[in-house]
Amino acid sequence: MTxxxxxxECPGIVPQLQNIxxxxxxxxxxxxxxxxxxxxxxxxxxxxFAAVIMRIREPRTTALIFSSGKMVCTGAKSEEQSRLxxxxxxxxxxxxxxxxxxxxxxxxxxxxSCDVRFPIRLEGLVLTHQQFSSYEPELFPxxxxxxxxxxxxxxxxxxxxxVLTDYVNLDFFIGAKERSEIYEAFENxxxxxxxxxxx
Amino acid sequence: MTGRVCRGxxxxxxxxxxxxxxxxxxxxxxxxxxNIIVSEVQFVExxxxxxxxxxxxxxxxxxxxxxxxxxxxxxxxxxxxRAQTLQNGRRQIHHLGSQLQLxxxxxxxxxxxxxxxxxxxLTRGRKMAHVIAACLYLVCRTEGTPxxxxxxxGGGPQLGLVNVYVLGKTFLLLARELCINAPAIDPCLYIxxxxxxxxxxxxxxxxxxxxxxxxQRMKRDWMHTGRRPSGLxxxxxxxxxxxxxxxxxxxxxxxxxxxxxxxxxxxLTEFExxxxxxxxxxEFMKIDLEGECDPPSYTAGQKKLxxxxxxxxxxxxxxEVEGEISSYQDAIEIELENSRPKxxxxxxxxxxxxxxxDTTSSVFGEEDAxxxxxxxxxxxxxxxxYRELLGGGLPGSSEAAGGPEGRGRPxxxxxxxxxxxxxxxxxxxxxxxxxxSSQSRDPxxxxxxxxxxxSGIDDLEIDRYILxxxxxxxxxxxxxxxxxxxxxxxxxxxxxxxxERELGIYKEHKPKKSCKRREPIxxxxxxxxxxxxxxxxxxxxxxxxxxxxxxxxxxxxxLPREDARPEEQxxxEEQxxxxxxxxxxxxxxxxxxxxxxxxxxRLRPMVSPQLAKKVAVGEALLPSPSSLEAEPGGPTAVVVExxxxxxxxxxxxxxxxxxxxxGExxxxxxxxxxxxxYGCDGDEDxxx
Numbered sequence: 001m002t003x004x005x006x007x008x009e010c011p012g013i014v015p016q017l018q019n020i021x022x023x024x025x026x027x028x029x030x031x032x033x034x035x036x037x038x039x040x041x042x043x044x045x046x047x048x049f050a051a052v053i054m055r056i057r058e059p060r061t062t063a064l065i066f067s068s069g070k071m072v073c074t075g076a077k078s079e080e081q082s083r084l085x086x087x088x089x090x091x092x093x094x095x096x097x098x099x100x101x102x103x104x105x106x107x108x109x110x111x112x113s114c115d116v117r118f119p120i121r122l123e124g125l126v127l128t129h130q131q132f133s134s135y136e137p138e139l140f141p142x143x144x145x146x147x148x149x150x151x152x153x154x155x156x157x158x159x160x161x162x163v164l165t166d167y168v169n170l171d172f173f174i175g176a177k178e179r180s181e182i183y184e185a186f187e188n189x190x191x192x193x194x195x196x197x198x199x
Numbered sequence: 200m201t202g203r204v205c206r207g208x209x210x211x212x213x214x215x216x217x218x219x220x221x222x223x224x225x226x227x228x229x230x231x232x233x234n235i236i237v238s239e240v241q242f243v244e245x246x247x248x249x250x251x252x253x254x255x256x257x258x259x260x261x262x263x264x265x266x267x268x269x270x271x272x273x274x275x276x277x278x279x280x281r282a283q284t285l286q287n288g289r290r291q292i293h294h295l296g297s298q299l300q301l302x303x304x305x306x307x308x309x310x311x312x313x314x315x316x317x318x319x320x321l322t323r324g325r326k327m328a329h330v331i332a333a334c335l336y337l338v339c340r341t342e343g344t345p346x347x348x349x350x351x352x353g354g355g356p357q358l359g360l361v362n363v364y365v366l367g368k369t370f371l372l373l374a375r376e377l378c379i380n381a382p383a384i385d386p387c388l389y390i391x392x393x394x395x396x397x398x399x400x401x402x403x404x405x406x407x408x409x410x411x412x413x414x415q416r417m418k419r420d421w422m423h424t425g426r427r428p429s430g431l432x433x434x435x436x437x438x439x440x441x442x443x444x445x446x447x448x449x450x451x452x453x454x455x456x457x458x459x460x461x462x463x464x465x466x467l468t469e470f471e472x473x474x475x476x477x478x479x480x481x482e483f484m485k486i487d488l489e490g491e492c493d494p495p496s497y498t499a500g501q502k503k504l505x506x507x508x509x510x511x512x513x514x515x516x517x518x519e520v521e522g523e524i525s526s527y528q529d530a531i532e533i534e535l536e537n538s539r540p541k542x543x544x545x546x547x548x549x550x551x552x553x554x555x556x557d558t559t560s561s562v563f564g565e566e567d568a569x570x571x572x573x574x575x576x577x578x579x580x581x582x583x584x585y586r587e588l589l590g591g592g593l594p595g596s597s598e599a600a601g602g603p604e605g606r607g608r609p610x611x612x613x614x615x616x617x618x619x620x621x622x623x624x625x626x627x628x629x630x631x632x633x634x635x636s637s638q639s640r641d642p643x644x645x646x647x648x649x650x651x652x653x654s655g656i657d658d659l660e661i662d663r664y665i666l667x668x669x670x671x672x673x674x675x676x677x678x679x680x681x682x683x684x685x686x687x688x689x690x691x692x693x694x695x696x697x698x699e700r701e702l703g704i705y706k707e708h709k710p711k712k713s714c715k716r717r718e719p720i721x722x723x724x725x726x727x728x729x730x731x732x733x734x735x736x737x738x739x740x741x742x743x744x745x746x747x748x749x750x751x752x753x754x755x756x757x758l759p760r761e762d763a764r765p766e767e768q769x770x771x772e773e774q775x776x777x778x779x780x781x782x783x784x785x786x787x788x789x790x791x792x793x794x795x796x797x798x799x800x801r802l803r804p805m806v807s808p809q810l811a812k813k814v815a816v817g818e819a820l821l822p823s824p825s826s827l828e829a830e831p832g833g834p835t836a837v838v839v840e841x842x843x844x845x846x847x848x849x850x851x852x853x854x855x856x857x858x859x860x861x862g863e864x865x866x867x868x869x870x871x872x873x874x875x876x877y878g879c880d881g882d883e884d885x886x887x
Contacts, residue, residue: 036678041664047682091651091653115500121424137426138428
């Protein structure tokens with residue numbers, strides 16, 4: 001259930017994707033120590049975290065590689081880049097002597113951001129959209145708006161910058177998200193924000 | 200009398216004792232009700248001649264015993280735990296609330312919140328202190344008596360030891376689960392408190408008023424959105440104090456308001472940037488400027504945007520200049536190239552891959568930068584190539600790419616220039632890839648078999664990420680040195696496990712399974728319900744379920760038997776009720792007086808002799824625990840008890856410790872009592 005929104009004109013602003021988190025299954029047991037010792041860009045601190053942290057420059061991403069063969073890839077700016085980066089990591093692992101495959105590549109989370117170019121009255125927004133918004137200046141300077149359809153969380157700041165993402169500090173998140181959902185969410189929120197524009 | 204039927208013997212003769220609040224069956228002696236609530240008032244006479252009313256005080260929290268004990272004792276245990284939690288919470292709320300000087304009404308409201316939280320299981324997995332603090336803070340917010348999240352006057356240290364974000368998280372969760380919308384904090388509410396702490400003496404009120412006015416001005420200038428209210432209050436109070444000739448230093452204000460010095464300075468600077476700061480003291484008190492400023496973060500953002508735009512314009516101009524130079528270079532190269540026709544073939548193949556010699560677009564892996572002339576010519580050809588593509592319209596994903604869209608020339612030049620416009624060339628190479636190699640997209644999707652699709656991955660690049668032998672050795676040495684401690688611990692752990700394994704006492708630590716939610720059982724009859732519950736809970740392998748089922752079907756001997764059986768099984772926590780039963784049998788054979796009195800209102804199942812035989816046989820068939828091996832089938836041992844079962848584990852434990860009838864010959868209690876069904880009357884009499 002979304003609150004009533006007036007007929008909106010196309011704002012002409014498109015959210016930019018800033019980060020994409022994806023996971024893939026390499027389907028083989030990995031010796032993390034061997035990977036860490038033979039890869040140039042890998043760090044492995046077993047006392048602190050049970051995974052190898054590997055980075056590549058192109059596309060600029062970071063991957064967490066676990067001994068079970070599962071891998072998390074973050075930092076890419078588009079879905080294609082994320083997939084490419086994940087494949088590169090898999091190739092590195094292959095070259096180090098493990099029979100790595102590339103199963104179940106799935107995008108888990110996308111983060112987008114944009115700027116509406118006008119200041120927003122957050123106190124007003126939290127009064128009218130109480131059931132969706134949560135604004136605690138003592139804890140976080142932005143307003144956390146949980147849109148129901150599409151299920152996206154938006155961080156709205158007084159400067160007019162908006163961050164759209166899948167989950168914020170919840171104990172679970174919903175599965176893969178589409179780029180279109182981010183666009184749709186922004187289309188939904190833009191007229192609401194215009195209503196709280198600073199005169 | 201109420202005309203009720205006794206559950207033990209079925210008798211209707213029930214005696215109500217108002218003084219004790221009991222309902223007792225005179226036939227078998229079982230206590231049916233305890234702590235009966237009556238509306239009559241009775242008086243008894245004291246030794247001194249005065250009279251006092253009869254009754255008991257029942258706590259408001261319901262922390263007393265439940266009125267009926269017959270409903271299954273395990274329920275009572277659960278309730279006690281809940282009651283304990285609530286009691287504990289109430290105590291802590293009062294303790295903390297009194298430090299914060301909250302009135303009783305607030306504390307009661309906080310306790311209500313806490314009760315709601317407990318019923319929604321929000322206290323699980325969280326420190327009690329956090330939940331209590333969140334409840335108190337919620338009360339403060341809803342009542343409008345403002346408390347800052349981590350600090351209250353005089354109550355700082357207790358709450359302050361907790362990270363404010365942890366508290367905030369708990370508070371947010373609480374507010375969300377209880378569907379309570381706490382109104383946003385207004386910094387004006389904090390002014391009186393802080394002013395009081397800063398000790399302005401007589402002029403306290405005036406300073407507060409000035410500070411409030413300042414704060415309202417800040418609000419109109421959009422300085423307060425997204426900021427912690429205490430920072431703003433601190434700045435307002437500091438300026439107000441100075442306006443009234445009070446020398447309050449920044450340090451003093453900070454100690455009261457509890458923000459960082461840099462935060463305070465930043466607020467002051469921001470206020471300085473507003474036009475209001477230019478007014479004099481008197482002007483400020485009288486005049487209210489019309490205009491409103493933008494929030495500082497917005498202005499900062501705008502400034503950054505403008506800087507970026509300036510930079511872009513500058514760089515474009517730079518490119519233009521360089522571009523002119525390179526165009527002359529190009530013209531020269533063309534002339535040279537025209538004198539070398541056969542090179543074109545190689546170039547054509549190069550351009551087909553869309554090679555740009557720059558490392559940024561090494562995705563295609565063509566890094567043949569051997570011949571500069573070839574490069575220049577290639578880039579020239581690319582220039583035309585790009586122009587064709589640009590005609591199709593590129594998705595302007597990056598700002599810099601927007602520039603080249605406007606003019607056809609720069610893309611090739613940027614590639615010549617090198618690292619500066621990396622984003623641009625990347626954006627373009629993306630689109631080129633899309634345009635040219637659209638068919639390569641399909642194999643990516645068709646990766647169902649799990650094989651790694653190597654298209655688009657340059658092996659050379661990958662090899663660069665792998666260390667060679669010497670480097671690997673060095674890294675291995677460094678790594679082992681860094682993680683020596685961890686490796687040592689691992690070795691010790693493995694040694695320990697190996698040793699334990701030899702001794703055969705190694706316990707596999709299974710990962711904790713989260714308890715699954717069980718759906719409520721739906722059954723038409725009580726027997727069916729019991730069966731289903733037993734299936735679900737899998738109480739004990741020592742119960743002969745077939746016997747259990749037969750019991751339901753067996754007619755005669757009336758209700759008590761069936762009731763006794765299910766009720767026996769009802770206390771599901773008991774590991775082996777069957778185990779208990781023989782114990783009881785033999786204990787009953789002893790002087791039941793001890794057990795009768797020591798446990799107060801204990802109730803034991805009544806089993807008729809024949810039934811006992813059947814049961815005992817059934818139990819004999821089961822693998823009984825070792826302690827009971829000594830006891831033979833004992834078919835004739837009888838438990839002659841009255842009333843429904845209530846297995847109280849502690850009492851059982853005591854009883855078992857006390858009993859040592861392993862070697863005792865199996866004599867039926869019935870025989871000992873004289874072969875009477877109601878032979879236990881002797882025991883009962885002793886108890887009462």
